[in-house]
Amino acid sequence: MGWQLQEAKARLSEVINKAQGEGPQHITVRGVSTAVVLSEADYERLVGRGETLVEFMRRSPLCGQDGVEFARDGSLAREVEL
Numbered sequence: 001m002g003w004q005l006q007e008a009k010a011r012l013s014e015v016i017n018k019a020q021g022e023g024p025q026h027i028t029v030r031g032v033s034t035a036v037v038l039s040e041a042d043y044e045r046l047v048g049r050g051e052t053l054v055e056f057m058r059r060s061p062l063c064g065q066d067g068v069e070f071a072r073d074g075s076l077a078r079e080v081e082l
Helices: 005-010 012-021 040-047 053-058
Strands: 002-004 025-029 032-037
Touching (some): 002 005, 005 012, 005 025
16 A cells, blocks of 8 residues: 555554555655555565575575585686676
């Protein structure tokens, strides 16, 4: 749903409740979408966990398994004109 800024300000609690229950709520100014109110869960999903690549790899189901091989692409590198 789109909310005009004045309406969103007047009904902020409802905007927040709908963001939690129904998803992102778009706010418009003079008919132009300018902001989106998200639930905390949606926000966290978007920004990620803030973990390092090593932490991500350690969470992999393949971590610690023996015999897992990754084939390397043997093609030549392409020429780049500088």
